[in-house]
Amino acid sequence: MGTSLEDVDDLRGWLALVDELGELTVLEGADWDLEIGAASEVNYRRSRPAALLFDRVTGYPAGARVLSGSMSNARRLGVTLRLGTDLDDRKLVQALRSKPNEWVAAAPRFAARTVDTGPVCENIDTGDDIDLLRFPVPRWHEGDGGRYIGTGCAVITCDPATGEINAGAYRMQVQDEGRSASVNIESGKHGAMHVRDWFAKEGRAPVVASLGHDPLLLVVAGTEVPGGVSELDYAGAVIGRPVDVVRGEVTGLPIPATAEIVVEGWLYPDRTRPEGPFGEWTGYYSGGIDPVLTMDIERVYHRDDAILLGAPPGKPPHDYSYMRSVMKSAMIHDALVATGLPGLEGVWAHEAGGGRQLLAVSITQRYAGHSKQAGMLTSSLPAAAYMNKLVIVVDDDVDPRSLDEVVWAMCSRTEPGHDIEVVRRTWGSRVDPLRERGAPAYNTRAVIDACRPFERLEGFPVVAEASRALCDRVIAKWPGLA
Ligand SMILES: Cc1cc2nc3c(=O)[nH]c(=O)nc-3n(C[C@H](O)[C@H](O)[C@H](O)COP(=O)(O)O)c2cc1C
Ligand SMILES: [Mn+2]
Known part of the structure; x- marks a missing residue:
């Protein structure tokens, strides 16, 4: 016991610490042909996936190992980024x-x-x-x-x-x-x-x-x-x-x-x-x-x-989709700040889009056109451009990490006639399922303004949910509710 973050300077030190934290599972006797992959996939679809270390792989000597699921939760990604255990x-x-x-x-x-x-x-x-x-x-x-x-x-x-x-x-x-x-x-x-x-x-x-x-x-x-x-x-x-x-x-x-x-x-x-x-x-x-x-x-x-x-991708969530979502969200956030865009509240690169295709950005609107600017900028940033498909810009009362809230905002604040901007012949990929075989790797993307129209911010219908103060009052009255 006693490995600390400072001691980690290679994969073995990382494994020792992750093991001490109870985050490592060793699986023996898997076949390299499909079994390691399928076990990895079953693992990262669990609510609390472990890091999986495969040893005694069929046909290979003990010690010849494969690791998967290394960063599929906050604790292990935090260790990897030396941010905390x-x-x-x-x-x-x-x-x-x-x-x-x-x-x-x-x-x-x-x-x-x-x-x-x-x-x-x-x-x-x-x-x-x-x-x-x-x-x-x-x-x-x-x-x-x-x-x-x-x-x-x-x-x-x-x-x-x-x-x-x-x-x-x-x-x-x-x-x-x-x-x-x-x-x-x-x-x-x-x-x-x-x-x-x-x-x-x-x-x-x-x-x-x-x-x-x-x-x-x-x-x-x-x-x-x-x-x-x-x-x-x-x-x-x-x-x-x-x-x-x-x-x-x-x-x-x-x-x-x-x-x-x-x-x-x-x-x-x-x-x-x-x-x-x-x-x-x-x-x-x-x-x-x-x-x-x-x-x-x-x-x-x-x-x-x-x-x-190992870091095998696939239908999300996959081996590294959590890592990618967290890192892309932080990198795109920082890159947007560096452009000088005002009013930025949050960015989330959703796992359902592999951390690339579906980005939600929340802003406090400052001027007419601000929300569309935020969306167009986001979609073109070097940190975000490759294979982006949808950027959804929401107001600051919407949590960009919550798909339910983002979709609710889109349903209630987007006027498809003028709030969806389609941009063609952008940076796509050979791995886009929509690309025709042999065609160049362009894609098409949409910037969706799911913010309340700037000129109607004042008069827009009030959201029908109990105020924080009212909620606090009933929780104080019946503490078991919360
Ligand atoms: C596990 C994993 C596999 C990847 N496979 C590829 C790949 O086969 N081809 C590719 O171009 N990018 C792939 N990527 C994405 C690139 O690594 C990513 O775009 C990265 O920024 C590329 O480095 P660069 O920006 O220095 O070019 C993969 C990413 C991960 C995490
Ligand atoms: Mn690079």
């Missing part, structure tokens, strides 16, 4: 207020620090020894086209001109019987721009991918940290000390020194493999099978008894 939903959201902007500002002071070696170097495989299937890589969903080693991963690239480092979670499917892995980077993502620039400059792109690590690395790689900020430095700002990295033997790219499993190699423009289908965060096998860039792997670094970090 006993946070609930409300306290976590409060503790996160203005943190994303602070972390962006602090990142340069916590730049990743190069060290000579680390636990990730305990084993380094090269040449014919490279075999990704030495790890118990799950086939997560019944309709998946293969085994995905990269779900909770961090794909590290650099800008060939500036050297700036990026880390993004881009799914990776095992290819060539374990010799290689495809890296599915959607266009417009920071990693995609690095790879494109390297192809133009040198004909190949250096890549490192961490496949098991402190779940904080998944948070920063898997959410929209602003461009120009290295996710590794941002993670340092979250922890309050720099992340230690060793330099890759082949590419020189930074490798988190305490990572569990890391692959290093190159992408080439003409080296692709058929990829997918995969059960996506939209809730569908929506990507189909497409050729995707596949890594030529030259090194596999792994700790003894390595742990793979």
